[in-house]
Amino acid sequence: MRYSVFSLIRNAFSGHTDWPAAWREPEPRAYYDTIIVGGGGHGLATAYYLAKEHGVTDLAVVEKGYLGSGNVGRNTTIIRSNYLMPANTGFYEWSLKLWEGLEQDFNFNAMVSQRGVLNLFHSDAQRDASARRGNAMRLNGVDAELLDREQVRRMVPLLDMENARFPVKGGLLQPRGGTVRHDAVAWGYARGADQRGVDLLQNCEVTGIRVQDGRVVGVETTRGFIGARRVGLACAGHSSHVAAMAGLRLPIETHVLQAFVSEGVKPVLDQVVTYGAGHFYISQSDKGGLVFGGDLDGYNSYAQRGNMPVVEEVMEMGLQLFPAFSRLRYVRQWGGVMDMSMDGSPIIDRTPIAGLYLNCGWCYGGFKATPASGWCFAWTIAKDEPHRLNAGFRLDRFATGHVIDEKGAGTTPNLH
Numbered sequence: 001m002r003y004s005v006f007s008l009i010r011n012a013f014s015g016h017t018d019w020p021a022a023w024r025e026p027e028p029r030a031y032y033d034t035i036i037v038g039g040g041g042h043g044l045a046t047a048y049y050l051a052k053e054h055g056v057t058d059l060a061v062v063e064k065g066y067l068g069s070g071n072v073g074r075n076t077t078i079i080r081s082n083y084l085m086p087a088n089t090g091f092y093e094w095s096l097k098l099w100e101g102l103e104q105d106f107n108f109n110a111m112v113s114q115r116g117v118l119n120l121f122h123s124d125a126q127r128d129a130s131a132r133r134g135n136a137m138r139l140n141g142v143d144a145e146l147l148d149r150e151q152v153r154r155m156v157p158l159l160d161m162e163n164a165r166f167p168v169k170g171g172l173l174q175p176r177g178g179t180v181r182h183d184a185v186a187w188g189y190a191r192g193a194d195q196r197g198v199d200l201l202q203n204c205e206v207t208g209i210r211v212q213d214g215r216v217v218g219v220e221t222t223r224g225f226i227g228a229r230r231v232g233l234a235c236a237g238h239s240s241h242v243a244a245m246a247g248l249r250l251p252i253e254t255h256v257l258q259a260f261v262s263e264g265v266k267p268v269l270d271q272v273v274t275y276g277a278g279h280f281y282i283s284q285s286d287k288g289g290l291v292f293g294g295d296l297d298g299y300n301s302y303a304q305r306g307n308m309p310v311v312e313e314v315m316e317m318g319l320q321l322f323p324a325f326s327r328l329r330y331v332r333q334w335g336g337v338m339d340m341s342m343d344g345s346p347i348i349d350r351t352p353i354a355g356l357y358l359n360c361g362w363c364y365g366g367f368k369a370t371p372a373s374g375w376c377f378a379w380t381i382a383k384d385e386p387h388r389l390n391a392g393f394r395l396d397r398f399a400t401g402h403v404i405d406e407k408g409a410g411t412t413p414n415l416h
């Protein structure tokens, strides 16, 4: 059934009790042509585009928990394409273009809100860096505006512009950036994939990857062995240990990132704002809660919860920018496990094992990449070669030296 105003009216007559389930609950089959491991945003988007763009429907997504239980439902929902490095710019801009038409494409309301992403700067050197980034974006056809102090003051009146230590000097705005309701993205892709015949297998953990004569032949799961000609891994924070099941050692470390939500208030903040002198970012959800976050927890972990020092640090940084928010109560906090790559950029590639493909290294910025990641990974799997948009996201770039060090931070995952 298509979701529309007509289906809404029709279902109103039965008190909205007859809506069909958004996707089936099939039993695993013994064999699929292709299996995607991980029912997060990237895995579900990959399945959707494999079916829609490449006609691959003998396909299953294998998820150890429930769909969307990972980072796709834990992030702070920011989308943008304000990148500097050529390998990233084209990819993230394609993602933003897909976001712009996504709801019509998969017939699901994901509340895409292009409210603008504003990166503040606090020194002359930072202004130069912002101007450089903005110019690179515009040269690549991406929208960017360099705002002076007064423009920022008018746009975000609650900002403490005179912030004693790091006064705000201006900002780089990407007007087309914004937020998207994260779990609706998982549901929309899941429903779209299911409608095209993809089996979504929940509560089905992959416990082994079977390889014979250098070729993948299937996966061991908690619901039995499932054979497959091709297997794509999209396990985000669990990428290293799932890839290790096939004997692969990845250039990935897993770290915890926390997010926070305040009580709901009337509209006070229209854009996404990021602090240039500390790791802090904030936006206001449509329900009114302020959604914010900061740095990684500073140690490697697979635990989806955070620690107190980071809570204090994030609050401190937030109040440096917005002292008025000290009156708000914060109501929820959670953590997610991030697949931090050694140069801060992702991997979408084949692996040395025939038929085994890899999608990982999203660090804490993979939500915005979801549509393009699924689209490119589907291409890579279907054609057994990368698309030009993900040609730079190679697994062997750390050996060959073709790293994509967007932040210039080197091999320090905690700084990406």
Ligand SMILES: Cc1cc2nc3c(=O)[nH]c(=O)nc-3n(C[C@H](O)[C@H](O)[C@H](O)COP(=O)(O)OP(=O)(O)OC[C@H]3O[C@@H](n4cnc5c(N)ncnc54)[C@H](O)[C@@H]3O)c2cc1C
Pocket (backbone or CB within 6 Å): 037, 038, 039, 040, 041, 042, 043, 062, 063, 064, 065, 066, 067, 068, 069, 070, 071, 072, 073, 074, 075, 076, 077, 078, 079, 204, 205, 206, 207, 234, 235, 236, 237, 238, 242, 257, 258, 259, 293, 334, 335, 336, 337, 338, 362, 363, 364, 365, 366, 367, 368, 369
């Ligand atoms: C607090 C926080 C804030 C963030 N904020 C942003 C943001 O504002 N903007 C942005 O762009 N990005 C953000 N991110 C990053 C973004 O959420 C991730 O990069 C992205 O969601 C990762 O891809 P995914 O959706 O496929 O991951 P996930 O949803 O984690 O999907 C991976 C799936 O694999 C499954 N899995 C793992 N192991 C197995 C196994 N053995 N068998 C079967 N299934 C398995 C997991 O259960 C999980 O469902 C944030 C992340 C966090 C935690």
